Structures are given as C-alpha cells and as structure tokens.
Amino acid sequence: MKKSKFFWGYAVLALVIYAVIQVLISTNILDMYYQNMLITMCINIMLAVSLHIVIGITGQFSIGHAGFLAVGAYISAIITTKLMLPFPLAIFLGALAAAVAGLIVGIPTLRLKGDYLAIATLGFAEIIRIVFLNTDYVGGAAGMQVKYLSNWTYAFVGVVLTILVISNFTNSRHGRACISIREDEIAADAMGINTTYYKVVAFAIGSFFAGLAGAIFAHNFYIIQPTTFGFLKSFDILIYVVLGGLGSLSGSVIAAIFLTVISAYLANFPETRMIIYSLVLIVVMLYRPTGLMGTKEFTDLFKFGKKGGTK
Amino acid sequence: MEWIQQLVNGISLGSIYALIALGYTMVYGIIKLINFAHGDVFMIGSFIGFYAIAKWELGFFPALLLAMAVCAIFGVVIERIAYKRLRNATRIAALITAIGVSLLIEYTTIFFRGAQPAAYPEVIKNKSFDVFGVQISSTSILILTVAIVLMILLQFIVHKTKIGKAMRAVSHDADAARLMGINVDNTISATFAIGSALAGAAGVIFGVYYTKIDPLMGVIPGVKAFIAAVLGGIGIIPGAMVGGMLLGVVESLVSALGFSLWRDAAAFVILILILIFRPSGIFGKNTREKV
Numbered sequence: 001m002k003k004s005k006f007f008w009g010y011a012v013l014a015l016v017i018y019a020v021i022q023v024l025i026s027t028n029i030l031d032m033y034y035q036n037m038l039i040t041m042c043i044n045i046m047l048a049v050s051l052h053i054v055i056g057i058t059g060q061f062s063i064g065h066a067g068f069l070a071v072g073a074y075i076s077a078i079i080t081t082k083l084m085l086p087f088p089l090a091i092f093l094g095a096l097a098a099a100v101a102g103l104i105v106g107i108p109t110l111r112l113k114g115d116y117l118a119i120a121t122l123g124f125a126e127i128i129r130i131v132f133l134n135t136d137y138v139g140g141a142a143g144m145q146v147k148y149l150s151n152w153t154y155a156f157v158g159v160v161l162t163i164l165v166i167s168n169f170t171n172s173r174h175g176r177a178c179i180s181i182r183e184d185e186i187a188a189d190a191m192g193i194n195t196t197y198y199k200v201v202a203f204a205i206g207s208f209f210a211g212l213a214g215a216i217f218a219h220n221f222y223i224i225q226p227t228t229f230g231f232l233k234s235f236d237i238l239i240y241v242v243l244g245g246l247g248s249l250s251g252s253v254i255a256a257i258f259l260t261v262i263s264a265y266l267a268n269f270p271e272t273r274m275i276i277y278s279l280v281l282i283v284v285m286l287y288r289p290t291g292l293m294g295t296k297e298f299t300d301l302f303k304f305g306k307k308g309g310t311k
Numbered sequence: 312m313e314w315i316q317q318l319v320n321g322i323s324l325g326s327i328y329a330l331i332a333l334g335y336t337m338v339y340g341i342i343k344l345i346n347f348a349h350g351d352v353f354m355i356g357s358f359i360g361f362y363a364i365a366k367w368e369l370g371f372f373p374a375l376l377l378a379m380a381v382c383a384i385f386g387v388v389i390e391r392i393a394y395k396r397l398r399n400a401t402r403i404a405a406l407i408t409a410i411g412v413s414l415l416i417e418y419t420t421i422f423f424r425g426a427q428p429a430a431y432p433e434v435i436k437n438k439s440f441d442v443f444g445v446q447i448s449s450t451s452i453l454i455l456t457v458a459i460v461l462m463i464l465l466q467f468i469v470h471k472t473k474i475g476k477a478m479r480a481v482s483h484d485a486d487a488a489r490l491m492g493i494n495v496d497n498t499i500s501a502t503f504a505i506g507s508a509l510a511g512a513a514g515v516i517f518g519v520y521y522t523k524i525d526p527l528m529g530v531i532p533g534v535k536a537f538i539a540a541v542l543g544g545i546g547i548i549p550g551a552m553v554g555g556m557l558l559g560v561v562e563s564l565v566s567a568l569g570f571s572l573w574r575d576a577a578a579f580v581i582l583i584l585i586l587i588f589r590p591s592g593i594f595g596k597n598t599r600e601k602v
Contacts, residue, residue, distance in 0.1 A: 055403075061402075061403050061406065063410075108583070108587050109583070109586070109587075111587070112586055112587075112590065114402045114403070114406075115345045115402060115406060116541075116586055116590060118345075118406060119345070119534075119537065119538075119541070119582065119586075120582065120583055120586050122534070123538075123579035123580075123582050123583055124579070124583065126575060126576070126579050127576050127579050127580065130572070130573065130575055130576040131576070133572065134572050134573065231530065235410060235414065238407070238410070242407055246403070271418050271421045271422040271426075272422070274414055274417075274418035275415060275418045275419060275422060277414065278411045278412070278413075278414035278415035278418065279411075279415060281407060281408070281410065281411030281414070282393060282408055282411040282412060282415065285397070285400075285404050285405075285407050285408040285411065286393070286396050286397070286408065289397075289400050289401060289404035
C-alpha cells in the first residue's frame with residue numbers, strides 16, 4: 001500500500017500551493033494578468049490530463065478534444081447566462097453534458113483504430129463546432145456573452161479533482177485494463193477484457209473533465225465563439241500530452257504548465273508560437289517518440305533503482 | 312435545370328478534391344501514413360501559381376507546371392526530412408509528426424507573408440456556355456479538363472511505366488519488393504513527388520475557381536480530400552477520383568438545399584458513416600486483421 005502513504009503528502013502539498021497562491025492573490029502581489037495566467041494554466045492542466053486518459057492510458061488516438069471543451073463551455077454558459085442558475089451547478093452539468101457527448105461519439109467510433117479513429121474524432125469535433133455555429137440560441141458565429149464567474153478557487157479545485165479521479169482510475173483495476181488495451185489491444189481482448197467497454201469508459205471520463213475545463217474556460221472570458229474550439233485548440237491539447245509523454249500524468253501536467261507560460265510570453269507573436277510548437281512536436285516525435293517523460297511519472301525520478309528497471 | 316447546374320458545380324469542386332485525394336491515397340497506400348501536410352502542399356501550390364501569374368506574368372499553363380514542379384520537390388523534401396525516420400515508428404508518432412509538419416508549413420507561410428488573403432488574377436475570359444439550359448462557365452471546363460488530363464496521366468504512370476510498377480509492388484509488400492531489387496526509398500519519394508505535384512495543380516485550379524487564397528486554405532480541402540479518399544477506399548486510385556467527385560456533388564446539393572453552413576458537417580457525417588458501416592470504402596475489399 002505505497003499509495004496511501006503518499007496520499008496525505010500530496011493532499012498537504014495541494015493545500016499549501018492553494019493557500020500560498022490565494023494569499024498572494026488577496027494581498028495583490030499577483031495582479032490580474034498573472035491571475036488570468038494561473039487560471040489558464042489550470043484549464044490547460046485539466047485538458048491535458050483529460051486527454052491523457054484517452055491517449056496516454058487507453059492508447060486511443062483522439063484529436064477532437066476541443067469538441068468536448070466546447071460542449072462544456074456552451075452548456076455551462078447557457079445554464080448561468082440564460083437560465084440564471086448557480087455556477088457550481090453549471091460546471092457540473094456542463095461536464096455531464098460533455099460526458100454524454102463523449103458517450104455518443106465514443107460508442108460508434110471507438111470500434112475504429114489508429115488513424116481512422118483520429119480522423120473520426122476530428123470530424124465529430126468539427127460537427128459539434130458547426131452545430132454551435134448554426135444555433136442562433138447561443139449566438140451563432142458572433143459568439144455568446146458569458147458572465148465572469150471563474151476564479152482561482154474553482155480552477156484549482158477543478159485541477160485537483162481531475163488529477164485525483166484520473167490517477168485513481170489509472171491505478172484501479174479498470175485503469176490496468178485500459179493500459180493493457182494500450183499495450184496490445186488484441187492480446188487484451190484475448191485475455192477476456194471487454195475492450196470496447198473500457199475504451200468508452202475512458203473516453204467518457206476524459207470528455208467529462210474536458211467539459212469541466214470548458215465550463216471554467218467559458219466563465220473566464222466574457223465571450224465564447226465557435227472559432228475558439230477548432231482544430232487548433234485540439235492540437236494545442238494534443239501537444240501537451242505528446243510533449244509530456246504518452247502515458248505520463250505528471251508529464252502532461254508539467255508540459256501544460258510549461259507551454260502555458262511560454263505561450264503567454266509569445267502572445268504577441270502568434271505565428272512564432274505556432275512555429276515553435278510545431279517544431280517541438282516534430283523534433284520530439286523524431287528523436288523521442290514516447291514524449292519527454294515516456295510513461296514515467298515525476299515521482300519515479302526520485303526512486304533510484306529500488307525496484308529494478310522499468311521493463 | 313437547377314439540379315443539373317448544381318451537379319456541374321459539384322463536379323468542378325469534386326475534381327479539385329479528387330486531385331488532392333489522389334496524393335493522400337497514394338501515400339497512404341504505400342507507407343500507411345495520413346499525410347496531414349498534404350493540404351498545405353496544396354496551399355503552397357496555390358501560392359506558387361499566384362506569384363507565377365500575378366507577379367512574374369506567366370500564363371496559366373506555365374504557372375500550373377511550375378507549381379507542380381515546385382510542389383513535387385517540396386513533397387520529397389518533407390518526406391526525406393520528416394517522414395523517412397518514422398518508417399518503423401508507431402502510427403501515432405507518424406501521425407503527430409504529420410500534424411506538426413502541417414502546422415509548421417502553415418505558420419511559416421504566415422510568418423513570411425502574413426495571414427491576409429490574396430486575390431487570384433483572372434487567367435481566362437469568363438464566358439458561360441449554354442448547354443441544354445445549363446450555364447457552364449469556361450473556368451469549370453478548364454478545371455475539369457486539367458483534372459481529367461492529369462488523372463489519365465496518373466493512370467498511365469501507375470500502370471504502364473517502370474516506376475508505376477515499382478510503386479504498386481511496394482504498396483503491395485514493401486519487404487518483398489526490396490528483396491526483388493526495387494529501391495523502396497526512391498519509390499516512396501517518387502510517390503510523394505507525384506502526389507504533391509497533383510496537389511500543386513489542384514492548388515492552382517482552386518485559386519482560379521475561387522479567386523481567393525490564404526495560408527490556412529489547405530486545412531479544410533485537405534481534410535475533405537482525405538474524406539474523399541476514405542470514401543472511395545483508401546489506397547485505391549480510382550476510388551479517390553470517384554470519392555472526390557461524389558463528395559463535391561453532395562456538398563453542392565447540400566448547399567443547393569439551403570444548408571450551405573452545414574456543408575462541412577455533411578462531409579464529416581459522410582466520413583463517420585462510411586467509417587462505421589464500410590471502413591474499407593466503396594471500392595475496398597474487407598481485409599482480415601493479422602495478429
């Protein structure tokens with residue numbers, strides 16, 4: 001039971017991080033710019049971790065994650081702005097709607113493999129975007145006005161919840177089943193694992209947290225537009241997971257933090273940012289196709305040869 | 312008559328998709344890679360054609376040939392630099408690299424010339440011919456002629472020449488082809504060259520037809536051409552042509568019914584339906600998965 005030993009350590013660490021930043025915010029040492037960057041960072045961590053469970057753990061190559069982000073964003077925005085219901089309920093319902101969308105997308109498409117799955121998920125994300133684009137109720141192409149309701153507390157709780165659920169899922173029996181699908185789907189199937197079931201479950205969990213991120217994302221800006229949720233957003237999220245390591249939760253988190261900071265500094269040079277992103281993507285894939293961390297976790301770096309090699 | 316009019320428009324659009332789809336299908340057939348950068352080769356071809364016609368004052372056909380030649384070289388360079396190392400890598404690594412190359416081409420172009428669109432010059436007098444009450448513009452005829460000539464040329468290359476034979480052999484079984492003394496690397500490069508040249512030609516005629524080009528124009532036609540390739544059965548050359556035409560016609564019909572904003576969604580719905588019900592495409596045969 002090595003996990004329970006660490007659990008309280010992580011809980012204290014999370015509380016300390018939260019408290020320190022909350023103090024910095026309330027004493028105004030971190031101004032609006034940095035607060036906004038922190039919230040963006042949290043949203044990106046949530047997105048990276050929620051895609052990590054689909055690509056990194058289950059090995060299903062989905063490149064339509066922005067679609068679920070859009071569902072979470074729009075549904076939660078409708079609930080707070082049009083129906084005037086409280087924000088926490090909107091977050092939950094937004095995430096739930098994204099999970100339902102994940103089920104709808106996942107059940108038919110997850111029978112496909114590799115490249116075909118990638119293209120199909122891309123297609124579904126585009127369809128979701130086009131539906132919002134053509135729905136006048138949510139403002140169509142002009143976008144939808146949203147109240148500013150996000151703050152550091154919501155974003156941080158969201159991150160903690162996402163990481164907690166996904167790391168627990170990964171370490172559970174179901175998570176191991178998902179990992180076996182990643183390693184060899186046919187062998188997993190032969191061992192009696194219901195591959196479709198686990199793929200759909202992982203996909204739905206991933207979409208749920210993408211929707212959660214979407215709810216916080218929508219209420220962090222004053223307006224949401226369908227163009228925000230295009231291919232590029234999906235590729236952005238993909239880059240976090242790929243750079244961090246396909247199969248490493250801490251890698252995804254670190255990559256999300258790192259790239260958020262970089263893109264904040266390159267905000268005035270969007271072309272340069274995308275050139276750097278794409279070069280990083282190509283170079284990492286050519287020289288280290290498993291991503292920077294591989295399937296290792298950050299904590300593994302501190303265990304020097306305790307349990308032999310990783311393989 | 313309205314319907315026939317739409318059919319004609321659809322075929323013009325479809326022939327552009329078909330030309331791009333040929334490149335996808337050839338590359339996929341030979342190295343099993345979705346070359347995401349293919350749509351951007353199309354964009355580069357369009358810009359080469361634009362500069363050739365508007366700035367260097369070449370005619371339409373010299374511009375077309377120039378764009379095809381530059382794109383062929385460009386395609387080979389991409390293959391040699393980015394994809395060659397990935398022959399034995401996982402499919403996901405190859406796909407991510409292709410996405411990276413695509414983004415790199417798009418944003419490098421934006422970096423050098425800005426994201427603003429350019430207006431394509433008029434290359435031929437736009438006359439309309441009245442054929443049994445259907446208006447057919449001279450541009451449509453030009454597009455269709457160029458597309459059909461190129462497709463016939465491609466069929467000739469693939470079926471009658473030595474390199475075509477090598478391409479078919481490599482796509483059938485790369486290892487056996489290597490044992491038979493075929494230079495697999497050169498054959499793959501030739502495939503990229505031919506596919507990219509076709510995409511370049513498609514770029515030029517796209518510019519002539521739509522008169523507006525910009526650095527991100529390759530994304531949507533690229534994805535649609537991929538859909539066309541899947542629709543016809545990926546890896547099958549006649550399939551790509553039929554798939555492209557079919558997709559063009561369906562899109563025109565969706566527009567004609569008054570759902571022009573849903574046109575892109577229609578293409579994706581077709582893709583998902585075909586992937587679910589007949590993943591090997593219209594012309595494909597079902598293959599058993601090997602363990």
